Amino acid sequence: MTITIVQSNAQHLIFCEAIINEMEHSAQIRGTGIAKRSAAYLSQKIVDGNAIIALTDSNEWAGFCYIETWSHEKFVANSGLIVAPQYRKLGLARKIKQAIFNLSREKYPNAKIFGLTTGLAVMKINSELGYEPVTYSELTQDENFWNGCKSCVNYEILMAKDKKNCLCTAMLFNQNENIKQNESNEKSSFSI
DSSP states (O other), X not given: OEEEEEEOXXXXXXXXXXXXXXXXXXXXXXXXXXXXXXXXXXXXXXHTTOEEEEEETTSOEEEEEEEEEETTTTEEEEEEEEEOGXXXXXXXXHXXXXXXXXXXXXXXXXXXXXXXXXXXXXXXXXXXXTOEEEOGGGSOOOHHHHHGGGGSTTHHHHHHTTTSOOSSEEXXXXXXXXXXXXXXXXXXXXXX
């Protein structure tokens, strides 16, 4: 079987509901927080080409991640990384993160790329890409970003700490300060 990783477009809208359901289901199983997104929101990311999707040769979705911009495109978050259960533990998450990172750098070359995560695997991947743990004060202060956390089970913790920290680890890649450039010549497809 071959899995191909591509930039999203309108033909990928057929996978939107399945992706949202898996994001929610996966977060519940792990007992972690997740900022829920509507089908309309995710559909717009897909149509605008602000997402990466991994597809099997039989046209099943295998993984997904999307881009969000904040503070007038000064900050970019790579969000919603999810791999379908049957394709986990194959290195697919790492390849999707690399692809979304490269797409973010291409579309928003001057932005600071950041992420919030409770997952150790994502922290490791982010570190490999050149992200470093930072305090929340180094992230966007765009109120719309923080409003996205309202659907997370840990939102009360975030608010109790005046948005200074939470259970998520904040990680930031700043091209102006970080010389570790990991834009590799990774293949956009691989066999499993």
